[in-house]
Amino acid sequence: MTGRVQPRQLAFALPHAESLSRDNFLEGPANAAALGLIDSWPDWPNRVMLLVGPEGSGKSHLAAIWAEEAGARSTGAHALTAASVPGALATGALVVEDLDVATLDERALFHLLNLAREDEAFVLITARVAPAALPIELRDLRSRLRAVPVINLMPPDDQLLRALIVKFCADRQLTVDETVVSYLASRIERSFAAARQAVELLDTEALRRGRPVTRALAAELLRDA
Template sequence: MNFAPEPALPLAWPVDLSPDRLAITEANRAAAAWLASPGLWPVPVTLVVGPAGSGKTHLARWFAARSPARVIETADREDPESLFHAWNAATRQAPLLLTSQLIPRDWRHGLPDLASRLAATPLVKLGEPDDELLTAVLGKLFAERGVRVGDDLIRWLVVRIERSLVAAQAVVAALDAAALARRRAITIPLAREVVDGQGEFGF
């Protein structure tokens, strides 16, 4: 029986960022170790900076699940006065975690008192996910769906999809949907059809 080609999938997939799904590898191990010990921070605030898809949100949720912390994402877009008061309200018992794609000197808040607070805030930098992290995330995502795939498929995906955790979530969801629709196993030929047909994966 022949199956008609699947229509293009939507650009946005629901992304599960549950804390217990965080994969820790060399790419984010130092950041996770720092966030795991807020009592050792010089001030009760930390800023995590990294490009889109580098895992800032997932780390932030992992951190918040481990401590009674407040998290402010995309802090560079926050109202400066509100951010200033949030910084001042942070304590050892209730630390504050900020995330941003920009380092503080590129924030356009125009508030000197906030600038001085940010200058005293420890900065944790995340880069794009490396091969080890993408491999671990892809393997975990397939396993959680009950899908068995070969290591060769994961290696093929790692060097072809956009280097972001959101892209990893998206491509696994797309492959699972395509395999179910076409009643095929998830193999490199199927992955080639899906990835080549969906430009948002960053081939």
């Protein structure tokens, strides 16, 4: 008896929600200092703190954990305007995500930092690079940002990288065995973004081809990547 031929499936780019709860945060040496900062609130060394790390390193997850705990509002740095600052600080705690001078209103951020100091509000800023590396034109803002304590998130070690692969698979409801995880961890760049991209590629191609996620599929895809 011949088996039924399975039709090829179309792969749709559907969103995959990631849990941003404290229980779902993966801990490791790479993010220990940053997690320690979040857990130590409100006993921070400064009311304004800055989390710096590469894409996908957990900055937004940590910011979400803190926002829940502190009752903080959240805004993208690109969305800051002078008029929006008082409302943004209304709860006494604010997350400012993705500090990037290309889309930043420097005077609005300077106004925010001044008002936060006057109101004794807490501000958590996230960025991919430290302020010292940003070409900020406003001298007073440049000076103020460089005085903000920076907590760095480092590239994942092997244990955290493997845990990230498992988490990203779980977020996509993918069932994988240890051979797949081990193969990916030994072949991809040691970064959060690479782990997410590898799992996304596996998910998309497995669905498109109507195949299970196996080590053989992973080897085929990474060889062609």
